[in-house]
Amino acid sequence: MADVTTQKPTSLQDLARAQTSAPTATKILAENVDFYYSAFHALKTINIVIPDRQVTALIGPSGCGKSTFLRTLNRMNDLIDGTRLTGKITLDGEDLYDKRVDVVDLRKRVGMVFQKPNPFPMSIYDNIAYGPRIHGLTNRKKLNEIVERTLRGSALWEEVKDKLKASAFALSGGQQQRLCIARTLAVEPEVILMDEPCSALDPNSTFRIEQLMEDLKKDYTIVIVTHNMQQAARVSQRTGFFLRGEMKEFGDTDQIFTSPKQKDTEDYVSGKFG
């Protein structure tokens, strides 16, 4: 195992693994999940165990279903007409697709950061206060606290502390994405889903967000979809490889990138296709 670890690209990663090497609790469990867009069979018999307070990366070529799977975890696909899911997904043992589940509560527990930064047309402050406010928090002092804490948490505070009333659109793309992460943190979710959060960002902003994920995984379970294999290798502890709607392989990130069991996985991570 030791020789495998030395091939890891970052030493931060090793540190994180050392801390989490003990078997961790399961946060999300997907069993035999099939998903359809009308007639299109987008996910085929997906089984996955997402551990608590770790980063799980989903990789695979375009159209493989990884984003679709991510969006089943907070039922974002419910918003699309004609979609259907079979199988079972549980969060802390509760079935997400049970009739009694309130999607509004679910999405409060499972936050999401999108591919393109999507701040709301309001000030930086209001963007973050939006979530707590819709969940009933009106106390100005508490809101101020949340805004500062989450902006610090997303490493944006120093850059925006003097212009909280400015429009969120005035920020750069990387800042907007960190604002969206702060906005997600403000409702105190347990899980954060990230759908290619860095694909619209420059390398420097990408680096900052990856650092941020290192910090966040102490408190949050993170599932990230990424096209960037180096990113998956850098930030995640577990990796799932998707291909044509199937999950070809799932395991420790080390193992997926250094000794994949499947030919397809090996071809993909070594850059033969993608």
Place this chain on the structure above:
Amino acid sequence: MADRAPTVPLTTAPLPTVPLPAQSVSKSTSKPSSIPPASSLARFGDKIYGAVIFLASLSIFGIILWLFWQLTGASLPSIRHFGLSFVTGSEWDEVSSSYHVLPYIFGTLFSSAIALLLAVPVSIGAAIFLSELAPRWIRTPATFLIELLAAIPSVVYGLWGIFILIPFMKQFIVTPIVGSRLPHLPIIGELFKGQSAGYSMLAAGMILAIMVTPFITAVTRDILRAIPRSQREGSYALGATKWETISQVVIPYAKSGIIGAVILGLGRALGETMAVTMLIGNQPPNTPNGISLSVFQPGYTLASALANKFSEASPGLSTSALVEVGLVLFGVTIVVNGAARLLVFYTAKDVQGGK
């Protein structure tokens, strides 16, 4: 990305795949020398095309200037004769050749204000329903019907107003209100003073409301549809309900566009002639200055005055005064539209911030 493509069935039409000019794609893999240089004929064509569309856009300025020039020229005798009192006075008397249009200006603005007051909430509500809430099987036919409503000729609306709206209004709106305590209230009572023969500001305002609703609804709906899906998803992902998402994210995002849609409706209401002429009563209310805040009183608009009086106008001052009515209508439209544009400009700035 491509793997998200099926997840985003946008209702807006997909972009047509524009075929690139053959010369730029055909031989992209072969040597560059096989791409012929753009011929001088093609470049000349570019210039011609540029000139043609420049002239086309210039013609808009030309037409407006020409219109303004003609109207001003033809109304000069009246402008010289009455000066500013033309728009501040109230009397319009053919016998004494005394022409003043304050009641008409008031009627134009008042009837349009009633129309917007009634139409805006309905239109925005309908647009939100069609864009955000309606199941697909309602959305398509309802959208079609709304567009159909916009295409009905205004004289048909006028007829419908005379035979259906006015009797309905008298029975279910005027009679109950006149019999109630409402007209006796201070301030608000002014709006409901007097008995109505049916032909009134209210009738004109209601028909205008019905006529502008499809416009405002259709445009607002398109604006709401054009809001990026990511905005809604961002809100839902934080655990917002549908209503929270609509009222706090979707509407603020669309605010300036919605105001623009309302302006479009206002523009139509200000200039609408036929249906209003058929329903408004065509006489200023019987008050000293020809202005009454009561919606039950008859009225007159600039447009309906023009339509009614032009056929009987004698050459000379009378005709010149009527052309000036047109000029005033032109001016009112420009002022109101300009003010509304400013409003859009400032709300847009407010929303977009540093952009």
